[in-house]
Amino acid sequence: MKNRNQTIFFAMTAILLLPVAPWAMEIRQELYEFQMHITKTTTSTTFVIKDSTKVNKSPAENVHLAMIPFELGSAVLSPIAAQRFLADMQNHGITHHTPLVITGYSCELGSEQYNFMLSRQRGLAVVHFLQSQGYTVTTLQAKGEMNPITTNPEELFKNRRVEITTK
Template sequence: MNKLRAIPAALACLFFAGAGNAMAEDYNPSWYIGGSIHAAETDEIFGAGNRGYGVGLRLGKPLSESWDAQINTNYTRASDNGKRYQQNALGIDLLYLFSRSTVRPYLVMGIAANRDRSNAGLKSGDSTSPAASGGVGVQLSLNDQWSAQAEWRKVHGYLHGNDFGFSQASNSHLSVGLNYSFDKPKVAARTVSFAPTPPPEPVMVQAPPPAPAPAPPPPVYQKITLSATELFAFDSAVLSTPQPKLDDIANALNANMQINQVVITGYADRLGSDKYNLNLSEQRANSVKSYLNNKGVATQRLNAIGKGESNPVVVCNNKKRVDLIACLEPNRRVEIEQFTVEQRVR
């Protein structure tokens, strides 16, 4: 079993490498089913050696971006010179996933009811008892509905009041298998580019022909639109500097005191949770509001709100995270009336 003991170390290296690069991403809330095979290091106290093999079946459900629950059943068998040991287990596991990207390292903890049976002479017996387990694993996304799962765990049983003559025993399992999600992940709105929209040219309105009492021409306004790329870094609500266009907006508002109720609306893309995106969009809108306020625009003239990932501009289906982040840029924005403020030009 020396080789079996060395494999968890390799699995742990993959676990920590994946955890170090983990980033939050949308998860598929669909139920999934999976099967596995495993090699087991069984407790020699059962009298049938310490090498076993088995199969397993699990039914899982993502609970959040970080947690999965799994109901599982396993069968393990070991034999040595005619002595045979078998274990049937039915349990519930909780998985804490460090990522929802392609490589998903996780920690697992669980409880189970184990039925242990052995025909090894004085150590023969048949007992059903509680057990606790813990370990590490990693899931590898293969496509929208299929994923591979590898896991090492330690299972410790409490065999009180049994036929074996001992009260505790431990087995180790190293398993590999496949999972199938019943539903495909939902596709949310995405963006394609993040080029700022140039301000439209001023519209000049010619005065009407002279009249006995000519009415003054209506004022003409220019709408100024900014994109979020010019304001913030990815996943940040801290304004970069300098901000010449925001300075122009502040000057226009200070020069036109009749412009009131300027609405500043922040948006985020779909990466991350709804609550996180809503908070980030509110922080971005308030950063712009604070900047304009520091430039002399009265607070009561400005209203900052966040709308999270609502009202997306574009839709993306990129599989690679780097491409997906670039594609989603237009949805990460702050708007002042579409990032607009009216500036009187006449």
């Protein structure tokens, strides 16, 4: 009985560990609406969502918009912040066809891995919102604790942000 169970266990393990056939990978990739390239460094991750060379560029180039603040440990985009940065985008002449770069950050509270993941979730929240409004987001960057605005413990809320720039 023990040998039979071991044989079944080893057979199942071997089946699960077999490499995935290339045609299966192609089928899986065809299910996605866009191709995403990931460039990973030790301090940040960049997701290229759409090739910006194929996007019509508007006259507004390299514009740094107001930062979008987030609560401690949260990746929820508040409706007030969303409306404020939409108005800021309109004031800068950004159209739905302007390629946008979204960069998420976090403060230094918590582990480095948690903050990195939280900065990515914050960026994704803004990407999803902008895409639902019809805007073109070409790049999402997660920076974690990098580039803090302040190190003053009373002002760490300034580091919990997402920045939007044009490409």
